[in-house]
Amino acid sequence: MNDHRDVPAIRFTGCSKAFGETVVLDDFSWDVPVGRRVAILGPSGSGKTTLLRLVMTIEQLDEGAIDVFGRPIAVGRDAPAAERLSERQVREVRRDVGMVFQQFNLFPHMTALENVIEAPVRVLGKNKNEAAEHGRQILRQVGLQGKEDAHPRKLSGGQQQRVAIARALAMEPRIMLFDEVTSALDPELVGEVLEVIRDLAEHSSMTMLLVTHEIGFARDVSDEVLFMEHGRVVESGPPEDVLGNPAEERTRSFLRAVGPH
Amino acid sequence: MRIDYEYALRVLPVLLRGAVTTLQATIGGMALALILGLVFVVLLRSKNVFISYPTRAVLEFVRGTPLLIQLFFLFYVLPEWGIRLEALGTGIFALGLHYSTYIAEVYRAGIESVPRGQWEASTALSFSKVDTWRRIVLPQAVITVLPMLGNYLVAMFKETPLLATITVIEMLGAGLSAAASSYRYFEVFTLIGLIFLAMSLPAGALVRKFEAINKRYA
Ligand SMILES: Nc1ncnc2c1ncn2[C@@H]1O[C@H](COP(=O)(O)OP(=O)(O)OP(=O)(O)O)[C@@H](O)[C@H]1O
Ligand SMILES: [Mg+2]
Numbered sequence: 001m002n003d004h005r006d007v008p009a010i011r012f013t014g015c016s017k018a019f020g021e022t023v024v025l026d027d028f029s030w031d032v033p034v035g036r037r038v039a040i041l042g043p044s045g046s047g048k049t050t051l052l053r054l055v056m057t058i059e060q061l062d063e064g065a066i067d068v069f070g071r072p073i074a075v076g077r078d079a080p081a082a083e084r085l086s087e088r089q090v091r092e093v094r095r096d097v098g099m100v101f102q103q104f105n106l107f108p109h110m111t112a113l114e115n116v117i118e119a120p121v122r123v124l125g126k127n128k129n130e131a132a133e134h135g136r137q138i139l140r141q142v143g144l145q146g147k148e149d150a151h152p153r154k155l156s157g158g159q160q161q162r163v164a165i166a167r168a169l170a171m172e173p174r175i176m177l178f179d180e181v182t183s184a185l186d187p188e189l190v191g192e193v194l195e196v197i198r199d200l201a202e203h204s205s206m207t208m209l210l211v212t213h214e215i216g217f218a219r220d221v222s223d224e225v226l227f228m229e230h231g232r233v234v235e236s237g238p239p240e241d242v243l244g245n246p247a248e249e250r251t252r253s254f255l256r257a258v259g260p261h
Numbered sequence: 262m263r264i265d266y267e268y269a270l271r272v273l274p275v276l277l278r279g280a281v282t283t284l285q286a287t288i289g290g291m292a293l294a295l296i297l298g299l300v301f302v303v304l305l306r307s308k309n310v311f312i313s314y315p316t317r318a319v320l321e322f323v324r325g326t327p328l329l330i331q332l333f334f335l336f337y338v339l340p341e342w343g344i345r346l347e348a349l350g351t352g353i354f355a356l357g358l359h360y361s362t363y364i365a366e367v368y369r370a371g372i373e374s375v376p377r378g379q380w381e382a383s384t385a386l387s388f389s390k391v392d393t394w395r396r397i398v399l400p401q402a403v404i405t406v407l408p409m410l411g412n413y414l415v416a417m418f419k420e421t422p423l424l425a426t427i428t429v430i431e432m433l434g435a436g437l438s439a440a441a442s443s444y445r446y447f448e449v450f451t452l453i454g455l456i457f458l459a460m461s462l463p464a465g466a467l468v469r470k471f472e473a474i475n476k477r478y479a
Contacts, residue, residue: 058381091387099385105378109400109478118396119386151478171386 293357
């Protein structure tokens with residue numbers, strides 16, 4: 001297993017995905033270098049969420065392959081038997097990847113701390129006290145000290161989303177996927193969540209894929225912007241190019257539509 | 262009509278012994294129904310139609326026939342096949358089987374009420390299938406359906422007198438044999454009614470408690 005510098009954190013090779021007649025990803029190929037922060041932009045329905053869900057193996061890939069640090073995590077449904085992945089293999093590779101959802105998806109029957117430590121205890125087999133200590137520390141990191149014993153419904157949307165970020169971080173993933181993590185929030189709560197992600201980007205070396213409609217935020221935290229439409233890459237590059245001086249007309253009209261930044 | 266209080270006092274211990282059997286039947290029947298219901302719902306959700314269809318047929322059959330007939334069948338026919346259970350055991354089995362078919366549907370509704378996002382978060386955190394069910398889906402499903410389960414518990418409790426028909430000396434059975442010699446039907450049945458009521462009240466409180474838990478987390 002080569003975990004060499006030039007092995008990308010994520011490699012998409014000829015990925016296709018359709019829901020019935022709707023083609024969502026169309027022969028999508030792309031490498032995400034280790035440590036890169038990519039902002040993914042694109043109009044509604046362009047396949048951004050699906051892209052992340054395919055990496056997370058929540059959706060089944062139709063064709064192509066996705067590798068994480070050089071190890072396959074997903075293959076097309078008609079892949080030859082020799083290439084198919086066992087549940088165990090997928091679980092192993094998937095531990096490197098964490099995801100934060102638009103709708104938080106916290107476990108409502110557990111407290112904030114229980115949400116955070118459940119996976120480290122069950123999946124990584126961590127000792128409960130150790131996990132709890134680490135969990136408290138992560139909750140503090142996202143500004144939620146004192147909320148350890150609160151159930152999700154007692155927390156504001158911004159606090160819930162920060163618990164969800166903490167929950168993903170507790171697994172110590174090397175890759176984090178963020179799917180429009182602020183679009184379900186009231187406007188006044190967006191800032192505190194973006195602040196946590198900014199802080200994370202600054203103080204960690206994690207690879208991050210951030211689907212977002214917040215252009216300003218994308219400009220701040222990313223070192224690459226990918227603009228996609230109809231399940232294909234329209235253009236990608238440094239934020240100052242793609243956001244400041246896009247090469248493609250479709251990117252320009254999208255940026256005009258979402259407003260000045 | 263004169264009420265014979267002295268007789269009532271004398272027959273009370275007999276009835277209370279019957280009440281203990283009633284409780285045993287209810288608790289045993291409910292425990293069995295909760296477990297069998299879980300087995301049924303797993304079979305029902307199987308992707309293999311050779312498992313799910315026959316399961317559905319069995320559930321429809323058990324639900325579509327009266328509990329009384331099932332009791333008689335188990336009590337009189339099983340011994341002919343060489344399966345001997347004591348009367349109370351047969352009664353608990355019949356109650357458990359009958360109610361498990363309803364409880365399977367309750368579980369199913371509960372499981373379907375758990376949002377897809379919960380499954381997705383479980384996948385993203387790499388939970389095993391077993392942990393996803395045990396730690397994430399079932400606890401939420403059960404919290405959702407706790408009030409319904411409580412209602413079935415009360416319903417089953419009130420159906421236990423049926424067991425008297427297969428010679429189980431629960432409250433009704435005890436009362437019938439007492440009244441058969443004393444002819445004091447009024448005292449006996451009034452007492453039975455009061456004891457049932459006295460036991461229903463805490464059960465009702467339990468259901469309300471379940472509803473409160475449900476509101477807190479759902
Ligand atoms: N489970 C599904 N079943 C059927 N169609 C789906 C499913 N998930 C997504 N789609 C469709 O696939 C297309 C792409 O969806 P996706 O959610 O990936 O887009 P998106 O870029 O994230 O859009 P948005 O900005 O609105 O979140 C849409 O047309 C959507 O309706
Ligand atoms: Mg989306």
